Amino acid sequence: MIQMLHVYKNYSPKYPALSDISLNIEKGEFVFIFGPSGAGKTTLLKLIFGAEHPSKGQIIVNGMNFGRFKKSTLPLLRRKMGFVFQDFKLLNHRTVFDNVGLALEVVGIKKTEIKRRVLKVLKHVGLSSRINTVPLVLSGGEQQRVAIARAIVNEPALLLADEPTGNLDAELTKEIMKLFKIINAWGTTIVIATHDKNLLNFNPTKVVALEHGKIKGVFVTGRKGAEETATRNGSIN
Amino acid sequence: MKRFYYFINKAFQNLRHFFLINLITVGIISLSLLVLSTFFMVFLNLQTYLNKLRDQIQVSVYLADGNTPEDISLIQKKINSFPQVKKLSLITKEEALSFFKDSFPGQRKALENLKDNPLPASLDIQLQDEYRGSEKVKIFARQIKNIPGVEDVEYGQTWIEGYANFLKFMRSAALAVGVVILLATIFIISNTIKLTLFARKDEIEIMKLVGATNFFIRVPFFIEGILQGLLGAFFALMVLFFSYQLFSNWIGQSSYFSLKFFKIFFLPFHHLLLITAVGMITGLLGSFFSLGRYLKYE
Numbered sequence: 003m004i005q006m007l008h009v010y011k012n013y014s015p016k017y018p019a020l021s022d023i024s025l026n027i028e029k030g031e032f033v034f035i036f037g038p039s040g041a042g043k044t045t046l047l048k049l050i051f052g053a054e055h056p057s058k059g060q061i062i063v064n065g066m067n068f069g070r071f072k073k074s075t076l077p078l079l080r081r082k083m084g085f086v087f088q089d090f091k092l093l094n095h096r097t098v099f100d101n102v103g104l105a106l107e108v109v110g111i112k113k114t115e116i117k118r119r120v121l122k123v124l125k126h127v128g129l130s131s132r133i134n135t136v137p138l139v140l141s142g143g144e145q146q147r148v149a150i151a152r153a154i155v156n157e158p159a160l161l162l163a164d165e166p167t168g169n170l171d172a173e174l175t176k177e178i179m180k181l182f183k184i185i186n187a188w189g190t191t192i193v194i195a196t197h198d199k200n201l202l203n204f205n206p207t208k209v210v211a212l213e214h215g216k217i218k219g220v221f222v223t224g225r226k227g228a229e230e231t232a233t234r235n236g237s238i239n
Numbered sequence: 240m241k242r243f244y245y246f247i248n249k250a251f252q253n254l255r256h257f258f259l260i261n262l263i264t265v266g267i268i269s270l271s272l273l274v275l276s277t278f279f280m281v282f283l284n285l286q287t288y289l290n291k292l293r294d295q296i297q298v299s300v301y302l303a304d305g306n307t308p309e310d311i312s313l314i315q316k317k318i319n320s321f322p323q324v325k326k327l328s329l330i331t332k333e334e335a336l337s338f339f340k341d342s343f344p345g346q347r348k349a350l351e352n353l354k355d356n357p358l359p360a361s362l363d364i365q366l367q368d369e370y371r372g373s374e375k376v377k378i379f380a381r382q383i384k385n386i387p388g389v390e391d392v393e394y395g396q397t398w399i400e401g402y403a404n405f406l407k408f409m410r411s412a413a414l415a416v417g418v419v420i421l422l423a424t425i426f427i428i429s430n431t432i433k434l435t436l437f438a439r440k441d442e443i444e445i446m447k448l449v450g451a452t453n454f455f456i457r458v459p460f461f462i463e464g465i466l467q468g469l470l471g472a473f474f475a476l477m478v479l480f481f482s483y484q485l486f487s488n489w490i491g492q493s494s495y496f497s498l499k500f501f502k503i504f505f506l507p508f509h510h511l512l513l514i515t516a517v518g519m520i521t522g523l524l525g526s527f528f529s530l531g532r533y534l535k536y537e
């Protein structure tokens with residue numbers, strides 16, 4: 003699903019945000035990008051999403067090489083992805099319904115179908131009662147769930163989530179992780195960026211540890227605790 | 240087709256949604272177009288007025304007193320053979336006198352005491368349109384003056400030259416001012432739209448993030464721009480029309496201005512269409528150019 007080969011990203015020449023990242027994420031995998039603040043997690047997700055471009059290296063997503071294809075295919079690629087942004091990126095003056103529906107609207111799906119699917123996904127994230135509210139008056143956790151709903155409403159092949167539980171309490175976090183697990187079971191590849199160690203315990207899952215823009219190691223965690231299986235700087239295979 | 244309906248719908252939805260900002264945009268477009276159309280109207284009226292003045296130019300040919308009626312009709316024939324002549328009318332000495340008496344009733348007494356009629360007979364010539372230029376009138380006048388029995392030719396020599404120069408000057412000045420106003424209009428409208436787009440850059444960004452194509456984002460904005468231009472033109476022309484009505488009423492009642500042979504007119508229909516088109520096209524181009532930068536590949 004995702005291949006990165008010796009990828010570098012420098013926002014400024016002196017201080018690299020990512021350096022020599024190589025990793026391989028298979029279709030259907032559930033992966034955490036784990037690391038402290040400033041490690042480069044968001045940058046990594048943005049590269050996969052095509053919102054930033056690598057300074058060096060190759061990125062292949064869903065069989066498409068980001069360096070090669072025409073600009074106009076990026077929107078088509080994005081329709082197969084969902085992205086939960088760290089800062090949500092909601093339209094603050096549109097209703098919850100409109101915000102979530104937007105992801106379907108831009109694909110040209112019929113109104114009745116949009117309604118059906120948006121209502122369904124809002125039920126999943128527990129926001130059925132907030133349909134006609136604007137994000138401006140929602141709590142942080144509620145906004146986060148709207149962002150999640152928008153990211154999954156088009157049933158993406160790949161879901162990228164940047165700190166998707168950063169504003170949620172333990173109970174809601176559990177709910178959302180359960181939701182991600184269900185989506186993963188449908189076959190969606192999931193990549194979650196987090197600095198929250200507790201999150202890693204919800205699933206037996208792969209963890210890519212990131213620090214100072216470099217991969218420190220790749221783990222597989224389970225309910226019984228973390229056990230290291232892969233090497234430093236290595237790739238998941 | 241269904242796509243198109245969606246885009247129209249979306250454009251109207253946006254107009255409603257960003258009501259205040261759209262109101263301001265439409266207001267500014269209106270003002271710009273009002274300046275443009277006022278200028279148009281003043282120019283057209285002035286030009287038509289001056290052309291009417293020119294149409295009134297006639298050449299007066301004064302005949303020597305010694306001419307017999309036969310001589311006069313010979314002269315008339317000769318003059319009539321010139322291609323410049325549209326209409327020729329004879330004013331006899333007697334007609335000239337009674338005309339003079341009517342024009343200056345105060346002088347009637349003095350005239351009655353005269354033994355001889357001091358006024359000459361004359362021929363008034365109306366010129367064909369294409370011979371009304373100042374140079375052409377000059378040449379024609381010289382030719383007429385050479386006809387035996389003609390004493391003098393008069394055509395408002397100094398006035399006609401001044402007029403030709405003025406008209407030339409006014410045309411180029413109007414062209415320059417018109418172009419400047421048009422450019423300013425386009426500039427103001429596209430910048431206004433740029434500002435409104437700035438307020439909506441988040442929306443554009445988010446649409447891109449959820450997979451909207453540039454085409455999909457653009458079209459409603461284009462339609463919106465065209466609608467803004469259309470509304471702007473509509474309001475501008477409404478204001479212009481009511482101002483025109485007020486003004487021409489005031490002129491009609493005013494004792495200072497009496498333009499006997501001229502009535503101020505409103506912009507003709509094709510100019511209304513032109514102003515509307517300018518509004519719509521600048522609305523479209525404004526959206527087009529200001530969107531460009533928000534839709535760049537990131």
Ligand SMILES: Nc1ncnc2c1ncn2[C@@H]1O[C@H](COP(=O)(O)OP(=O)(O)OP(=O)(O)O)[C@@H](O)[C@H]1O
Pocket residue numbers: 013014018019037038039040041042043044045046088197
């Ligand atoms: N647009 C940008 N321009 C310049 N520098 C940037 C930009 N985005 C990120 N950086 C820098 O790159 C580094 C990695 O940032 P990134 O946002 O990827 O970290 P992160 O792991 O997501 O952190 P956090 O957990 O706080 O969200 C940081 O040092 C940050 O300052």
Ligand SMILES: [Mg+2]
Pocket residue numbers: 043044045088164
């Ligand atoms: Mg981040």
